[in-house]
Amino acid sequence: MQFIDLNAQQQRIHGDIVKNINRVLEHGQYIMGPEIDALEKALGEYAGVKHAVSCSSGTDALLMALMAYQVGPGDAVFTTPFTFVATGEVISLLGATPVFVDIEPDTFNMDPARLEKAIAALESKDPRMHPLPQGYEGLKARGVIPVDLFGQPADYDRINAIADAEALFVLEDAAQSFGGEYKGRKACALGDVAATSFFPAKPLGCYGDGGMVFTDDDRLYDYLTSVRIHGKGTDKYDNVRIGINGRCDTLQAAILLAKFSIFPGEMELRQEVAGRYGKLLDVPGITVPAVREGSLSAWAQYSLLSDRRDAILEGLKKAGVPTAVYYPKPLHLQGAYKYLGYRPGDFVVSELAAKKIFSLPMHPYLTEEDQCHIADVIKGIL
Numbered sequence: 377m378q379f380i381d382l383n384a385q386q387q388r389i390h391g392d393i394v395k396n397i398n399r400v401l402e403h404g405q406y407i408m409g410p411e412i413d414a415l416e417k418a419l420g421e422y423a424g425v426k427h428a429v430s431c432s433s434g435t436d437a438l439l440m441a442l443m444a445y446q447v448g449p450g451d452a453v454f455t456t457p458f459t460f461v462a463t464g465e466v467i468s469l470l471g472a473t474p475v476f477v478d479i480e481p482d483t484f485n486m487d488p489a490r491l492e493k494a495i496a497a498l499e500s501k502d503p504r505m506h507p508l509p510q511g512y513e514g515l516k517a518r519g520v521i522p523v524d525l526f527g528q529p530a531d532y533d534r535i536n537a538i539a540d541a542e543a544l545f546v547l548e549d550a551a552q553s554f555g556g557e558y559k560g561r562k563a564c565a566l567g568d569v570a571a572t573s574f575f576p577a578k579p580l581g582c583y584g585d586g587g588m589v590f591t592d593d594d595r596l597y598d599y600l601t602s603v604r605i606h607g608k609g610t611d612k613y614d615n616v617r618i619g620i621n622g623r624c625d626t627l628q629a630a631i632l633l634a635k636f637s638i639f640p641g642e643m644e645l646r647q648e649v650a651g652r653y654g655k656l657l658d659v660p661g662i663t664v665p666a667v668r669e670g671s672l673s674a675w676a677q678y679s680l681l682s683d684r685r686d687a688i689l690e691g692l693k694k695a696g697v698p699t700a701v702y703y704p705k706p707l708h709l710q711g712a713y714k715y716l717g718y719r720p721g722d723f724v725v726s727e728l729a730a731k732k733i734f735s736l737p738m739h740p741y742l743t744e745e746d747q748c749h750i751a752d753v754i755k756g757i758l
C-alpha cells in the first residue's frame with residue numbers, strides 16, 4: 377500500500393505525459409517555453425483568478441508574494457505555528473518577523489479570534505494579551521499568511537475582514553489546498569494573493585519542484601513577473617529591483633498540463649475516499665477531520681487525532697500501512713525559531729495537535745478494500 381500512489385495516476389495518463397515531454401524536446405524552449413503560458417492560463421481560469429505566475433516551488437511562490445509587498449526588517453507577518461516550516465521561513469528570509477497565531481482545534485487553521493488578539497497585542501505592545509516574539513516593540517504589522525492546512529481553506533471571510541480593518545495584506549498559503557473550495561470560491565482566490573506548490577505529493581504535483589502565485593491585482597502581477605526573473609525591467613538585462621531566479625521549468629509545466637486534464641475528476645475521487653474514511657473511522661477514541669459547511673477540502677492529507685496515536689502508528693506499521701505525522705513540532709518550538717523567544721505553552725492548541733495527530737494514506741486511487749483494512753487495524757488496536 378502506498379501513502380500517496382503516484383504510479384496509479386501515471387498509468388492513466390502515461391501517453392499524454394510522454395507526448396507533452398516529447399513536444400518540449402522538439403521545440404527546445406526549456407526556459408519559459410509555450411507550456412508555461414498554457415499552464416498559467418489553465419490554472420488561473422480554474423481558480424477564478426486574473427493572474428497566475430508559475431514559479432520554481434511553493435516556497436518561492438510565498439517568497440515572491442512577500443517580495444511583491446516589499447516585506448522586510450521591522451515588518452510583522454502573522455501566521456500559524458502549525459504548518460510546514462516554509463510558511464514561516466520566507467518571512468524570516470526577508471528579515472521580517474513571524475508573529476504566530478494559534479489554530480482552531482478542529483480545522484487546524486488560523487483562529488480568527490486569536491488573530492484579532494495578536495494584532496491588538498502588537499499594536500498596544502502588550503505581550504500579556506497574546507504571546508509576541510522577541511523584538512516586538514519595534515515591529516509594524518504588515519500582513520497575514522493563513523494556511524489552508526491539509527487542503528481545507530482557512531476562514532477567509534473573517535480573516536479578510538480583520539486584515540482589511542488594519543490595512544494588512546492576506547497571502548493565502550494554498551500549497552495544500554489547490555482544488556479546495558470556500559463558500560463557492562476556489563482555493564488560491566481567497567486572499568489578496570495566493571501561493572501553491574506542485575511538489576509531487578501535493579494534490580496537483582509535478583515530477584520535481586514547482587509552484588504558482590495567484591492574484592487579481594495588476595500591480596502585484598507586474599512585480600511578481602519581475603521578481604521571478606532577477607527583478608527584470610523591460611528585459612532581463614535591465615534590473616530594476618532585487619529579484620530571484622524563480623522560474624518554473626517548461627518540462628514541469630508540460631507534465632502538469634497532462635496531469636491537470638484529470639485533476640477535476642481526481643478531486644471528486646478524493647471526496648469519495650475521504651467520505652468513506654469518515655464513515656469507517658467514526659469510532660470512540662478517534663477524531664476524524666472536520667470540514668466546515670460551505671468548504672471543500674482538497675484532501676492533501678487525511679489527518680486524525682487520537683490520544684493513542686503512538687500505539688495506532690505502531691500497529692499500522694506492523695500491518696504494512698504507511699502513515700505520517702504532520703507536524704510533530706510546531707514552528708515556535710523549532711530550533712530555527714529559538715531566536716523569537718517563544719515558549720512551550722504559548723500555543724497550546726498547536727502543541728496538543730502535534731502530540732495527537734497522524735495521517736493515513738490518501739490519494740484518489742485508494743480502494744475501499746484498503747480503507748476497510750486500515751479501519752479494521754485501527755479498531756483492533758483501540
Ligand SMILES: *Cc1c(COP(=O)(O)O)cnc(C)c1O
Pocket residue numbers: 433434435436459460462463523549551552573574575585586587
Ligand atoms: C509544501 C508546502 C510549502 C512549500 O512548498 P514547496 O513546493 O515544497 O516549496 C509551503 N507551505 C505549505 C503549507 C506546504 O505544505
